[in-house]
Amino acid sequence: MGSPLRILHIVVNMNRGGAETLIMNLYRNIDRSKVQFDFLTCKEGVFDKEINELGGRVHRIPYINDVGHFQYIKHLNKFFNINKQYKIVHSHMDKMSGIVLRAAKKAGIPYRISHSHNTNSEGGLFAKCYKWYAGGFIKKCASDLIACSTDASNWLFGPKTVDALILKNGIDYEKFKYSTEVSKLVREELKLDQDDLIVGHVGRFCHQKNHEFLLDIFSEIIKINANSYLLLVGDGPLKTSIEKKAVQKGLLDKVKFLGLRSDINRLLQAFDVMLFPSLHEGLPVTLIEAQGAGLPCVISDVITDEVDIGANLISYGNINNPTKLWAEKVMSLKKCYKDTSSFIKDKGFDIRQTATWLQDYYMHLIPIEDNEKTTSDFQIVSYKGVQG
Template sequence: MQPIRVLHIVTYMGRGGLETMLMNYYRHIDRTKVQFDFLVHRDFEADYDAEILSLGGKIHHVSRLVPWSKSYQNELRAFFKEHPEYRIVHVHQDCLSSVALKVAKECGVPVRIAHSHSSSADKNLKYWIKRYYMKKISKYATDLFACGKKAGDWMFGGEKYQIVRNAIDAKRYTYSMATAEKVRTSLNLHDELVVGHVGRFNPPKNHTFLIDIFYEIQKINPSARLLLVGDGDGKKEIQEKARELGIADYIIFAGVRTDVEEQMQAMDVFVFPSLYEGLPVTMVEAQAAGLPCVISDHVPEECIITNHLVTVQKLTDSPKIWAEHILERAKSPRISHYDDIKAHGYDIEEAAKWLQNYYIAHSGE
């Protein structure tokens, strides 16, 4: 018997939060029963593409998403007509998911899942366009998923939805002093305080404010280092700001990593000053690694799995106040929190079984 093939519709499979979440599930489902394929909107090879192909997945390419474009919609129609094997589409395009869902419905795809990964959108010129298309999602979707309550409430406006945890392989993140020393040595770090962050360099992650915070930390602890894992369009701007403040030599831009769990071992405290989030995978990872965390009050409280590890700080507070709290939290000891992660449903073993069974139950096979 051939596996059920589920089509995930994404921008591209880089090492972002939702993409990492998808790969966590993909690695742990029974691929003899359910197989993931991907419809992507970029023509370059992304970070996870090679692994997807190695796991038996297929990657299909279409043009960039322009929601009002007739030619884009026609391209989607042609795709679905050429691929009638896809009876389940799972769309991860947030506000603009209604475009693919509408075409999928017109083409007779019976199961159409919209998945919310965020609790807001950038307040730029595209905001009201996104809001317009967002309101159409429930009209075309048969199933609604969200990474957390805040993300589901925001996107689906009162409609019933299912929370699908941003689960991780929690055992991989368990703190190891030996691993921490190995990674710190590779980064030329010794006894310095290491402030860490993982995330794309884009506006919601608020790297500009993070640099201001680290500037204040440097005043108090001149040997402190900032370890930034990730990449993105805003990286050059952040690097320039660090140079202007005279702290560039104390910041490690680690780039996109395949060993985030090891990079976290080298950190002493994790800082997450986001402007908005759905339910960030990196916060689950940081707590699994036993890292004390300081997060903004704009990050959903439901991501707090281990209360004594996390301090919530107001974004309206000054960088100096943030710096003082971070230095205090950095004194906390590192201990394992695997049991807490599992008890809250964030361990991938059980979560993947649930999603696999959901697809099978809804596939009609």
């Protein structure tokens, strides 16, 4: 048997973000004797060690924020000119994928995938303007388009969205099934009583996740039930300011900052409800995981309804509504103890299914040169399969 097909995934770093978690879930579940993942990153990430252990390679170049536009382009061009062994590059940098794929196209790499994971850009006016400029190259430089949801596809690809395929953010649902024993153990570890109300959130501390509004909602929840706690899982640039706000609102003894965790599947068992008032999202894998654990989720109505697995666990709120209404909605929900595995599989969120789809997708791109199979035949069959 020959060497596996090596796919180059392009990210800023391999930390525990939504897109990065999905990539690792896919990587763990593909047949690595057939397909291997390598990575082009700009910074160290918590998954780097595991990637190496799974047989992947982690390349690194400086990021644009550190070296500026022209030096970043220079590093990209140099990398792709040296590494022409890659036939498929898969970029997960949203609008910045335009810059990356332009360099890959210039180097003659035949298959250049742009993957949309979001519905908006982060950053100030200059950053957003630059990303708009970068995104303009996707239309000309991407050979293939993939998105996590219809909204994410519309945002990044515009009129080209008709050419995009939807790859669901799958999870290993067996790891997230609710367990009374695990729930009790995690609460004991966190020094929480079994009858406390635990509101949870998993996400990076950035503007998109709307942590300030989340704290305001929790302030109202405390008024209704004094035995309530808020668990915040993640890290990010706004973490310090959110900690300060928790102190200012007198909530520090009720809010636990748990940092980056590798045991999200365990932590979810201790939650009673997931609170997710994001300003924009693609399709958050965290919400699929939460539903896998039987958690009711109160989320902002800007999040696509494609995230709903159909288990009656999603409730929507408008971020312009008073925080008291959000709090009342949270208090009206009860944790579900039923097994939601069948819902996850039926909706196409089984990671084994999505990993198999992606593996076949990659392997059907390369044989096109030998006229072994047409891409159009594969896309029609596989697109329906992934939709579930």
